[in-house]
Structures are given as structure tokens and as C-alpha cells.
Amino acid sequence: AASAVPGYSPGFKKPPAMLRLKRKRLRRSEPGAAPPPCGEAPPVPSAPARRNPFSSLDNAPRAAGTPQPRERSRRPPPPPPAGGSPSAAPFWQLLESVCEDKPARRAEPSERTDILALTDDLHLPVAVPEVPSSPRHEFPADWSIKTRLLFMSSQPFTWAEHLKAQEEAQGFAQHCRATETNLPQSIQEPKLSTELRCAFQQSLVYWLHPSLPWLQLFPRIGADRKIVGKASPWSQDEALQQVLMSDWSVSFTSLYNLLKAKLCPYFYVCTYQFTVLFRAAGLAGSDVITAVISPTTRGLREAMRNEGIEFSLPLVEESRTRKQKNSEVNLETEVANSLEVGEEPAPSDDDDESFSWLEEMGVQDKVKKPDAISIKLRKEKHEVQMDHKPESLALVKGTNTFTLLNFLINCKSLVAVAGPQAGLPPTLLSPVAFRGGTMQTLKARSINAKARVHLAYEDIFSLEVVGPIMPHSLHALTTLLKAAQRGAFSAVLYTHEPTAVFNADLGTASPALNKETVRKDLTACGLHPNTLDQLSQCPTLGKSSIRFLEMKDYAYTWKS
Numbered sequence: 372a373a374s375a376v377p378g379y380s381p382g383f384k385k386p387p388a389m390l391r392l393k394r395k396r397l398r399r400s401e402p403g404a405a406p407p408p409c410g411e412a413p414p415v416p417s418a419p420a421r422r423n424p425f426s427s428l429d430n431a432p433r434a435a436g437t438p439q440p441r442e443r444s445r446r447p448p449p450p451p452p453a454g455g456s457p458s459a460a461p462f463w464q465l466l467e468s469v470c471e472d473k474p475a476r477r478a479e480p481s482e483r484t485d486i487l488a489l490t491d492d493l494h495l496p497v498a499v500p501e502v503p504s505s506p507r508h509e510f511p512a513d514w515s516i517k518t519r520l521l522f523m524s525s526q527p528f529t530w531a532e533h534l535k536a537q538e539e540a541q542g543f544a545q546h547c548r549a550t551e552t553n554l555p556q557s558i559q560e561p562k563l564s565t566e567l568r569c570a571f572q573q574s575l576v577y578w579l580h581p582s583l584p585w586l587q588l589f590p591r592i593g594a595d596r597k598i599v600g601k602a603s604p605w606s607q608d609e610a611l612q613q614v615l616m617s618d619w620s621v622s623f624t625s626l627y628n629l630l631k632a633k634l635c636p637y638f639y640v641c642t643y644q645f646t647v648l649f650r651a652a653g654l655a656g657s658d659v660i661t662a663v664i665s666p667t668t669r670g671l672r673e674a675m676r677n678e679g680i681e682f683s684l685p686l687v688e689e690s691r692t693r694k695q696k697n698s699e700v701n702l703e704t705e706v707a708n709s710l711e712v713g714e715e716p717a718p719s720d721d722d723d724e725s726f727s728w729l730e731e732m733g734v735q736d737k738v739k740k741p742d743a744i745s746i747k748l749r750k751e752k753h754e755v756q757m758d759h760k761p762e763s764l765a766l767v768k769g770t771n772t773f774t775l776l777n778f779l780i781n782c783k784s785l786v787a788v789a790g791p792q793a794g795l796p797p798t799l800l801s802p803v804a805f806r807g808g809t810m811q812t813l814k815a816r817s818i819n820a821k822a823r824v825h826l827a828y829e830d831i832f833s834l835e836v837v838g839p840i841m842p843h844s845l846h847a848l849t850t851l852l853k854a855a856q857r858g859a860f861s862a863v864l865y866t867h868e869p870t871a872v873f874n875a876d877l878g879t880a881s882p883a884l885n886k887e888t889v890r891k892d893l894t895a896c897g898l899h900p901n902t903l904d905q906l907s908q909c910p911t912l913g914k915s916s917i918r919f920l921e922m923k924d925y926a927y928t929w930k931s
Contacts, residue, residue: 506926510849512906514648514655514873515916516639516800517840518590519865520848521833524856528817528834530561534568541565542572547804549897554854556925561855574847575813577839580622580799581615582809588798589839590867591641598791605794612786612794619796620780622807627776629805630660636843636896636906638801639870642785643792645671648873649772651896653889656909658881662772665764665872669755671784672765678778681771685877686762686914761872761914768879802843803897813838839867846902849920858925866916874912 522528534542545552552570561567579588587597605611629635630651637654640647649662664671664682675682757763767775779785787793801808814837821828836848845864852860889907890900898906915931922928 506923506928508926509905510917510920510927510929511911512655512842512874512908513845513864513912513917514842514910515870516589516646516867517845517864518837518867520836520840520845521863521865522836522848522852522860523831523833523862524852524860525831526856526859527819527832528855530564530567530855531571531815531817531834534572538565538568539572541569543576543810545569545573546576549803549895551899554851556854557857558854564855567851567855570847571815571851572812574844574851575815575836577811577813577841577844578799578801578804578808579811579839580805580808581619581796582811586795589641589800590869591643591792591798592646592867592869594643595791598795601791603791603793603795608794615794615796616786618807619799622799622805623776623780625806626799626801626808627773629803633893634895634897635801635803635805636893636898636903637841638799638805639841640779641798641800643787643795643797644668644784646870647775647779648870651893653884653892654906655877656880656884656907657768658884659769659879660772661877661879662767662775663764663873663877664767665761666759666869667763667765668758674782674784675765675775675778678774680767680774680778682765682767684762684764685766686764686872686875687757689878690762761875764872764875766877766879800839800841802841811838813840813844842906843898843902846905847899849922850899850901853922853925856922858922860922862920864917864920866918871916872914874910874916875914876910880909 544550550573552566552573554567554570558564558567581588586601586603587594605615623640626635626638627649630638630649633651633653635651637648637650640649645664645666647662647664650657650660652659655661672682786796799805799808804810815834817832817834820831820833822831823829834852849862884907886904886907890903893903896903912931917929917931919930920927
């Protein structure tokens, strides 16, 4: 039986702590198999234990002394630098050291809780890249939507707690009036700084449509589990669905008009299958309005072509160009080698529709030739294979974005016809107000936690921000923390993965654009000039996004 194999214990019988203790005892003992528990027969060496088909990989039988996969992949963290302060050691080392004492289940965070309660999340990056970026005074624009930010610092975040009613109202007013807040490099008493607290409230504001308080409207991709069971009176009422879609169309058109007038910098359209990012002219290095859609399918792309929408697949074209260059290099090498030997290069046979070789053999009437449909499907095989993948990103530019607007308004597949999201219009997210939009705020809370430093636990302070965190909010929050935390903090960023590909360089850079031109054209878009400078740069993160951000001595390093 599987229960007689040493080192095997189902997770539902013993907590992970007991498993750890048992493995430590096995490592201290002899290399041979551990003795079986009292009352059980010793295992027979010639009859290997049968694997339990209902067990997970972590509970599968293992020989004595074989480490668990998590143990095998775990690396001991490097010793922290001298000094002993929590901020002296890199933040990911603090996470690794505490993860060794991970509790069996997550508890609600209290005023003083273990750091693990903050970082134990399904979306925590599995591994932190080894090579960080070089320190810079600004981090690159990240166009992905974040679902959660976790800031850590050796300085307390008490200034972000319990805002007064006047400070909250002032923050809302500053947001609506697009007031620029310029803080000093360092604030000695952040808790007493009304300007800082008002700016913090201002940075948490975003605009949403539709607004249904009992439903979580972001993220929409893969959100069926969170929406199922919630009241949705429109799912079986076609008249109500038409009213919701009509209202949504008005809001969507309002956002596009603001974007075209350069009064809105960008906005997102989040459907249950894909996400669309509209960017104003001047952002991401482009001198025209752009819209990026990801992920896409062959059916969606075909429908867009039928509507006359001109678009490109920049990531597919980039991959095709790279393969073509590699193949040309390999072909030149082969031809050169064959000429040296004295052989003639073999003729290329790239035409799939040519069957002249059958006539030469005299069997053209006996072999069934593939029809035109089969040939077309074979040619489109690579296009179907990239469906639902980041490489399927589609780019629409210029006046075609208006055609895309009409296409999305009239597209029947934009809204689910079955399931928990049936009849629910897509979510619109914007940094500025628009017709039909509802003002929302990101949820923020500060918590005191503990981290292990030099074999002892020391206080470390954290600020957690939850919600659809757009690029301008991330930049505004880091700008505030730079002044409030005296230029030293770390952050773990949780990305909505389908939007990470928005950081890819799409080849839309315009040499005529410069910082002054963008600031002049988008001066009324509602963003701080420094944020505008960051978002106007060409994307440099590729198909990834920033996962970890750290500031030391007012200089950023990040890992993607």
C-alpha cells in the first residue's frame, strides 16, 4: 500500500509542518529506509508501491530521503548585508526567509501579523529574475493593468491611514480638476502633511462603467467563478440587455471622443474574452491614435477584416521576420558548403499547389489532389495555433480605430450569451471622467508586519493597494512614496496577465515626437506632466511586465 512507503503522507492527514519535521529526521538518520510505524509490516523491496491515482504530485509516494519538489527548487537566500535594517536586505530575500515558516492556512491580517499573510497569494510570482535593471531615476511605462500592489518600507505608512473628511473631499476635487501636486523630495513628517494625504486620495481615483456594486467587474477574463451565483436580472431579459448595451455604447463613444480630442490619455475595454487598450496620439511613441487587442482569435480577426478594419499582427510579423533571417543565413551557409564540395544546390520546392511531379511519374489521375479548402486550412494552421495567445495581439492605427469603435458596438460576440456573464456589457476603465462613468477608488490599507533579519523578526511596514490599477495610478503612487518614505521602498506588483503583452514594442515610434510636443498636445488630458513623460516613451518591457520594483537612494531598479 502507498501508506507503507516512507516519506509518503497525504496532505489531508498531516499539516506541512509535520512533513517538514519528518523529512529533517530522515536526513539526520542513515541513508537507508526509515523503519515503518509500529504495527505495520515492513515494505517489500521487490514490490514497488503503486501510485495512488487520486493523489497530487506533491503527495505521490517517494523513496526515503527524496526531497519534495519545493525543497529541491528552494535555494537558500544569500546572507543580508551588514547593518541589520529591514531595508538593507533586498525585499525578495525577506520573502524567501519568511516562506520557510509558512502557516497552514491564511488568516485575516490584524494590526500586527506575519509578513506571509500579505504575500500568500495565488498570483505571487513563482521566481524572481536573477538580474535586476540598472538603477535609474524613472522606471519604464507598464501598460498592463495591476490587480494588487504591495509596498514595503522600513518607514511607517501611518500617513495613509484614516484620512479626514476634508482631505478626502480635497483629493476628489484635485482629481476632477486635474490639479498638479508637486511634493518636495523628502517629507520629514508625512503624517502631518495635508498635501501628501490629499494627493494620496487623488491617486486612488478611477472611472468605471457599468457600475454594479454587487459584482466584481474587473478582471472579466476568467471571472465566472467570482460572478456565479450573484444576482443578474438581465441574463434572461432581452429588453434589459438592450438598455444596458445602449447605455454602454453612449459611454464608449464618449470615451473615444475624449481620446480623439486629447482630453483622455487612454482607456481600456475589458470583455470576457479579450481586452482593448485605446491610446491617444503621442503616447507609447505613436503620433496617431492606436488600439491594441489581446488575445484575439481567427474568428475575430476575420470579422474585423470583413468590416474593412485594417490591422496588423506585429508580434507574428516580428517572429516571421526573425525566422526568415535565420533561414536565409542557414541557406547561405548550406549553399557555400555545397559549392565547396562541388555539388549543385537542390532546387527549392516551396509551392504547395504545384503537382507537376505527379505528371512526371504518370500517376496524376490515381492520386487525389487536395482541394482549395484543404490548402487554405493548411496555410492558416499557424494562424489558428496562435489564438488566445499573447502573439495574437492585433494593432489598429489612425482612422481605423473609429471603424473598430463601430465594430465593437455592433459586435454580437462582445457579450456572453451564456454563463454567469451573460448579457453583461464589457467593463470600461478610464483615468478621467466620461459620460456614464462612475467614480471609484482603489482600496488601500497599511499593515504592520514582521520580517526575519539576522535570525530575528523585526518590524516592517506595508501598504496594500487593491483594484484595477492603471499605469497612471502606479506612477502617481510611486511618486508619493518617494517623498513620504525618503526614497527607500520596495513593491511587489500583481499583473492581470492578459494585459502584459501591451508592453510589447509595436514599431509605431515616430521620430517627430518629443517631450515638449507631447506635453503641449496632451496638457489637458488629466495626467501629471511627469506621468505623461513616462507614458509617452516607447514600451521596452516586451511581452512581460514589472513584477518587482525597488527604490534605494531615490533610484529605481525593477524586475520583469
